[in-house]
Amino acid sequence: MLYVLETRLLLPMVYRNLEKDATLMAEITRNQPVFWQYGEAAQALVDGVSPYLSGSLSILTTNGNLLATSRAPAGDLSGEVVELPDMKAVRQGQTIQLKRGTLAEVFAPVYDLNNRMIGVVRMTTQVVTVTDEVYQLRYILGGVLLLGVLAGVGFGSYLAISINKPIQRVSRSIRELANGNWQTHLEVEGPEELQALSQEVNLLVDRLQNLEKTRQQLLSNLVHELGRPLGALHSASQALLKGADKDAELAKDLLTGMDSEIGRLQMLLNDLAGLHDQTLGRMDLKRKPVEIADWLATVLSPWRAEADTKGVRWQVSVPTDLPAVEMDPDRMAQAVGNLLSNAIKFTPAGGAIRVETSVNSGWLEIGVADSGPGIAAEEQEKIFQPFYHGAQNRRVVEGMGLGLSIARDIVQAHGGEIKLTSAPGQGSCFMLRIPIQSA
Numbered sequence: 001m002l003y004v005l006e007t008r009l010l011l012p013m014v015y016r017n018l019e020k021d022a023t024l025m026a027e028i029t030r031n032q033p034v035f036w037q038y039g040e041a042a043q044a045l046v047d048g049v050s051p052y053l054s055g056s057l058s059i060l061t062t063n064g065n066l067l068a069t070s071r072a073p074a075g076d077l078s079g080e081v082v083e084l085p086d087m088k089a090v091r092q093g094q095t096i097q098l099k100r101g102t103l104a105e106v107f108a109p110v111y112d113l114n115n116r117m118i119g120v121v122r123m124t125t126q127v128v129t130v131t132d133e134v135y136q137l138r139y140i141l142g143g144v145l146l147l148g149v150l151a152g153v154g155f156g157s158y159l160a161i162s163i164n165k166p167i168q169r170v171s172r173s174i175r176e177l178a179n180g181n182w183q184t185h186l187e188v189e190g191p192e193e194l195q196a197l198s199q200e201v202n203l204l205v206d207r208l209q210n211l212e213k214t215r216q217q218l219l220s221n222l223v224h225e226l227g228r229p230l231g232a233l234h235s236a237s238q239a240l241l242k243g244a245d246k247d248a249e250l251a252k253d254l255l256t257g258m259d260s261e262i263g264r265l266q267m268l269l270n271d272l273a274g275l276h277d278q279t280l281g282r283m284d285l286k287r288k289p290v291e292i293a294d295w296l297a298t299v300l301s302p303w304r305a306e307a308d309t310k311g312v313r314w315q316v317s318v319p320t321d322l323p324a325v326e327m328d329p330d331r332m333a334q335a336v337g338n339l340l341s342n343a344i345k346f347t348p349a350g351g352a353i354r355v356e357t358s359v360n361s362g363w364l365e366i367g368v369a370d371s372g373p374g375i376a377a378e379e380q381e382k383i384f385q386p387f388y389h390g391a392q393n394r395r396v397v398e399g400m401g402l403g404l405s406i407a408r409d410i411v412q413a414h415g416g417e418i419k420l421t422s423a424p425g426q427g428s429c430f431m432l433r434i435p436i437q438s439a
Contacts, residue, residue: 015097015104018123019123022122026121029059033112035067036067036110043068050070054125055124057069057070059121060122084107085098085107087109087117094108103125166189166194166198170201285327287326287327290329299336303344306344312348313350313351315353315355317355335406338404342403342404342430346370351370352371353369355369356369363434363436366432367431374423374427374428383404415434
């Protein structure tokens with residue numbers, strides 16, 4: 001490519017300029033014999049026109065003797081001879097082009113008016129091609145290339161070392177995670193990609209730590225929650241075995257208490273089943289058309305009895321013209337029951353619980369309001385987390401802490417939501433909302 005550029009474009013351009021200047025000087029001097037007879041006149045001419053020419057100008061005799069030149073130092077030029085090409089067939093206005101090494105030459109014969117050759121005009125210039133420049137700079141280019149290779153090797157080694165260390169740390173951390181050590185966090189450093197990887201590993205560590213904490217809390221809660229009813233059942237059964245069954249009134253009380261404790265165990269089993277669904281990340285619903293008024297009357301009945309037993313006022317507002325809704329009645333009864341159980345648990349004797357049901361813009365709304373201690377704003381989202389126990393004298397301070405979490409999962413599985421409105425000392429209102437789907 002470089003060769004074609006030089007031979008087809010650059011050199012022809014140089015020779016055209018030299019040829020033009022040589023032809024011009026030949027025309028100027030052909031009618032001026034003084035320039036060919038006196039070297040001083042020829043040198044004066046050369047000195048005068050040289051700044052305007054594209055190369056070095058020389059005035060030569062027909063034998064090649066040098067009369068004047070723009071390249072020669074001041075002094076006597078006699079005796080200096082330039083080797084001329086064969087000029088016999090070259091006429092006025094024509095030129096001969098030569099290239100000797102890096103020197104480009106153009107010779108133009110000068111004929112007088114009698115068509116007799118009286119001298120030769122020579123134009124020269126140094127032509128340094130790109131190839132010559134590369135050849136002359138080969139050592140410099142070689143050195144630059146060598147430095148580039150060394151710099152590349154050094155930089156590559158630095159990158160390899162700097163990237164390898166964080167990768168090894170991540171690998172060690174993952175191995176430790178696999179071996180059960182979930183305590184170590186990675187330092188977030190290195191390139192952006194490794195920082196992102198380290199952050200993801202740290203998130204995994206946090207998640208595993210939370211899961212382990214949850215597992216330990218679950219075991220602790222299970223021991224506590226199973227211990228109470230089982231202890232009560234054991235005490236009642238021992239009393240009956242020791243003759244308490246002979247007292248009909250005492251036996252009835254014991255059996256009633258045992259039935260209550262079995263009911264608590266059943267609720268605990270339901271909570272664990274809900275936790276199992278949460279762990280699997282799915283919830284199977286058995287939807288069917290449900291008449292809300294009849295269904296809700298059945299759901300509320302046992303909870304009203306429990307509220308009466310505790311001395312809590314019970315208020316219900318359920319319109320009779322509620323539409324049928326496609327839902328899982330057992331799952332939704334569990335969700336409503338968890339809200340009611342929570343309300344009864346934290347409403348003191350003499351307080352009130354109100355259940356209201358309505359239809360609003362295509363949504364079925366079931367509200368459970370109580371006059372309990374209320375819930376602080378910073379706890380209102382946390383109480384829906386599994387195993388969360390609120391502040392003392394607030395909500396969810398006993399039990400496994402699964403009821404509200406399971407209730408929200410059930411409602412969300414139906415495409416709905418649970419909204420909470422509460423403030424400390426002003427009671428709480430849980431609003432269960434699910435979309436109405438025509439039966």
